[in-house]
Amino acid sequence: MINGRKRAGRGAAVAGGKAYAFRLFVAGNESNSTQARGNLAQLCEEYLKGRYQIDIVDVWKDPAIALKHSVLLTPMLIMLKPRFGVSVLGNLSDTKKVLATLRLIGDER
Amino acid sequence: MATSIRRAKHKDPAGQQERRKAIQKVPTGIVGLDEVLRGGLPAGRMTLFSGGPGSGKSLMGLQSLLHSAGAGEPGILVLFEERAAAVRQNARSLGWDLATLERKNLLFLMDARVNPELVVSGDFSVKGLLAILDHQTKAMGARRIVFDAVDTLLHLYDSPSRERHELYALHEWLLNRVLTAIMTVKTVQKEESPSRYAFLDFMADCVIHVDQRVTGQITTRRLRVVKYRGSGYGRNEYPFIIGENGINVIPITSNVLQHRSPGPQVSSGQAQLDGVLGGGYKRGTSILLAGSPGAGKTTLACVFARAACLRGERVLYLNFEESPESMVSNMLSPGIVLAPMIKTGRLVVQSYLPEAMGAEEHLFHALNALDELHPQHVIVDAISACNRMGSEQAAFEYLMRVLNACKERGITCFYLNQALGPDVIAEISGIGISSIIDTVVVLCQLSIGGSMKRQLIVMKSRGSKHSDRFHEYRITDRGVDLVKA
Numbered sequence: 124m125i126n127g128r129k130r131a132g133r134g135a136a137v138a139g140g141k142a143y144a145f146r147l148f149v150a151g152n153e154s155n156s157t158q159a160r161g162n163l164a165q166l167c168e169e170y171l172k173g174r175y176q177i178d179i180v181d182v183w184k185d186p187a188i189a190l191k192h193s194v195l196l197t198p199m200l201i202m203l204k205p206r207f208g209v210s211v212l213g214n215l216s217d218t219k220k221v222l223a224t225l226r227l228i229g230d231e232r
Numbered sequence: 233m234a235t236s237i238r239r240a241k242h243k244d245p246a247g248q249q250e251r252r253k254a255i256q257k258v259p260t261g262i263v264g265l266d267e268v269l270r271g272g273l274p275a276g277r278m279t280l281f282s283g284g285p286g287s288g289k290s291l292m293g294l295q296s297l298l299h300s301a302g303a304g305e306p307g308i309l310v311l312f313e314e315r316a317a318a319v320r321q322n323a324r325s326l327g328w329d330l331a332t333l334e335r336k337n338l339l340f341l342m343d344a345r346v347n348p349e350l351v352v353s354g355d356f357s358v359k360g361l362l363a364i365l366d367h368q369t370k371a372m373g374a375r376r377i378v379f380d381a382v383d384t385l386l387h388l389y390d391s392p393s394r395e396r397h398e399l400y401a402l403h404e405w406l407l408n409r410v411l412t413a414i415m416t417v418k419t420v421q422k423e424e425s426p427s428r429y430a431f432l433d434f435m436a437d438c439v440i441h442v443d444q445r446v447t448g449q450i451t452t453r454r455l456r457v458v459k460y461r462g463s464g465y466g467r468n469e470y471p472f473i474i475g476e477n478g479i480n481v482i483p484i485t486s487n488v489l490q491h492r493s494p495g496p497q498v499s500s501g502q503a504q505l506d507g508v509l510g511g512g513y514k515r516g517t518s519i520l521l522a523g524s525p526g527a528g529k530t531t532l533a534c535v536f537a538r539a540a541c542l543r544g545e546r547v548l549y550l551n552f553e554e555s556p557e558s559m560v561s562n563m564l565s566p567g568i569v570l571a572p573m574i575k576t577g578r579l580v581v582q583s584y585l586p587e588a589m590g591a592e593e594h595l596f597h598a599l600n601a602l603d604e605l606h607p608q609h610v611i612v613d614a615i616s617a618c619n620r621m622g623s624e625q626a627a628f629e630y631l632m633r634v635l636n637a638c639k640e641r642g643i644t645c646f647y648l649n650q651a652l653g654p655d656v657i658a659e660i661s662g663i664g665i666s667s668i669i670d671t672v673v674v675l676c677q678l679s680i681g682g683s684m685k686r687q688l689i690v691m692k693s694r695g696s697k698h699s700d701r702f703h704e705y706r707i708t709d710r711g712v713d714l715v716k717a
Contacts, residue, residue, distance in 0.1 A: 150359030186367030
């Protein structure tokens with residue numbers, strides 16, 4: 124937690140002020156999905172405060188959209204902006220991995 | 233408690249009948265497989281097809297789906313490995329038009345491939361898949377579903393217990409929606425050793441192992457029903473082929489020998505030989521013509537074939553020694569003209585190299601020919617060549633099944649055997665067949681005083697008063713001649 128806050132300070136300077144948009148596919152209130160929601164929200168607050176947007180799609184309510192995007196496993200995070208297509212499968216509990224995939228850390232170098 | 237149950241059974245025979253109702257089955261439409269399954273797959277339940285790569289399990293799933301679609305029952309094919317476009321294209325090579333069925337909403341191909349490079353962070357589940365399937369099933373009114381290459385999906389999970397958990401969820405979903413489902417799984421190990429997916433075997437109501445193996449340099453395909461809850465099933469390994477129109481399984485159609493009784497006598501095509509045989513060959517029986525090379529087996533068989541065709545009958549000649557052209561040409565020297573018979577279609581010659589394919593493909597062609605041509609007589613020239621079909625056992629099975637098929641249909645069956653000595657006259661591949669053969673004619677050649685002397689003897693002929701002497705014969709340019717003693 125402390126480490127997280129330290130990184131948050133550096134995180135604000137990361138990715139030079141670009142706007143981020145995510146689509147998170149969830150399956151109702153299933154535990155992995157709720158975890159993903161929570162983890163994503165926390166992550167965005169720490170690193171992308173004020174410049175992120177999360178679109179939640181519930182596959183039970185909108186299965187046609189899930190089919191269109193070929194999302195079969197949930198929860199699934201798809202980044203829309205700035206780079207479309209990067210995706211992460213899972214409840215996003217491995218924060219480091221998520222950040223690395225979304226290129227939110229490691230940009231300092 | 234126990235006594236009350238006993239009393240109930242005793243008093244309520246009708247109720248007992250009710251309890252014994254057979255489970256509902258869904259036919260696969262795969263020739264031969266429905267017989268092995270005694271009707272088809274268990275309705276509303278899950279069947280597992282497992283086997284190595286290229287064994288044919290995905291094709292079986294697709295073929296059964298198409299059969300149901302053809303009967304107006306929509307189905308979904310969930311593809312975890314192959315691309316939908318590739319499946320459509322491969323289907324076209326078998327003459328199946330998937331696109332039309334898709335347009336009519338009788339078939340839905342779902343591309344469920346998961347990008348192998350997908351980053352995983354934390355746990356996930358197949359709920360998304362279930363939601364989509366729910367939507368799709370309701371939209372189409374689907375009754376059937378095939379999950380192709382489920383192992384690809386399961387590999388995403390790190391732990392076997394997670395895999396199991398997800399599959400149970402999937403299975404529960406299937407049972408709740410009362411869908412008849414098929415799952416295909418790739419297995420790499422031999423079926424005997426415990427597989428990673430042993431729990432799938434336990435979960436499924438019906439399990440079929442599909443196998444592709446090489447015996448004596450020839451590839452053969454087999455399938456075996458390992459389990460079928462609530463139903464009897466054929467318990468052996470059954471050979472099958474992937475033919476032009478799909479999969480064909482070749483089961484033994486009956487457990488009981490249902491041979492027709494022999495018919496009246498029919499001429500051998502040679503009047504004197506008829507006398508020796510006690511009237512002729514009996515229709516629907518099996519005749520073994522054995523002898524060393526050059527003794528005249530093919531000549532004698534062709535004499536019969538020509539006479540039969542002239543009578544208006546049809547003859548199927550399975551030739552493992554030479555091509556139809558070569559045979560017709562060679563038979564001209566003993567004065568047997570076969571070309572007109574072939575032209576009118578009364579005589580059909582099918583030539584194959586024994587090693588060209590496995591025994592079950594040979595069997596498939598033979599049985600197909602029987603069903604298409606409905607011949608009165610079949611000639612196999614020569615059974616000794618069948619050894620080259622891959623293994624002696626394979627050859628024996630082929631010959632036994634052809635013989636069986638002929639006897640069930642009342643077709644006269646001639647087996648020509650190249651025997652190099654008196655001991656092996658009534659043997660195929662070292663396995664004695666004399667007990668199932670009705671008539672044995674042996675052609676012997678001896679060199680006496682600088683010339684070849686040929687004699688034939690009818691060793692046995694069930695139901696006929698045949699001569700028990702040697703009869704000298706000659707092969708002239710007008711056929712076979714028996715020399716008067």
